[in-house]
Amino acid sequence: DAGVIQSPRHEVTEMGQEVTLRCKPISGHDYLFWYRQTMMRGLELLIYFNNNVPIDDSGMPEDRFSAKMPNASFSTLKIQPSEPRDSAVYFCASSLQGTGNTIYFGEGSWLTVV
């Protein structure tokens, strides 16, 4: 099992640029989550999908953030325009309904906005 795959692993970008983070969930998992982790706030849920449909995006900080899941094997998190305060590690995770909320994380995308 390849696990949750994220790309890029690291990105450094200038303020104002568009950032797109990508995620491939574990095959067969029907839930996909985007989390953000910072020292100050820890791990925070941004948005999650069930069967490719966004269920709860209340954690998305601003309109600059958007997420899509066009099919069961791919999701993107986009920040446009990016700001320095968006610098964080963004984790994608997936789970299979009925497994009692065991969520499996990708390796994370380390974003630095300068």
Next chain:
Amino acid sequence: EDKVVQSPLSLVVHEGDTVTLNCSYEVTNFRSLLWYKQEKKAPTFLFMLTSSGIEKKSGRLSSILDKKELFSILNITATQTGDSAVYLCAVPDSGGGADGLTFGKGTHLIIQP
């Protein structure tokens, strides 16, 4: 609002010591509590607890849940330098289904040789 509080925030011990990490929670509709270990990369799953008083064990790690007092502990015996990590406690959000997790800030554990 769901809340998860971990203590201590950081802990430094010597190899061979036993440590106890704490997690208290407030959630409207409790279903389970999960422990994760995070080293330099992604959090990796350790335990899921659903019932009070039943210890989950994996090698030198064990965990137990008290649903009456709303807390869980994670014990690590005979610690090794490889146990150094951030240990995260999490509870599923109060909604139904496989919702997102609310995480505590974590306990940063450092094991000195």
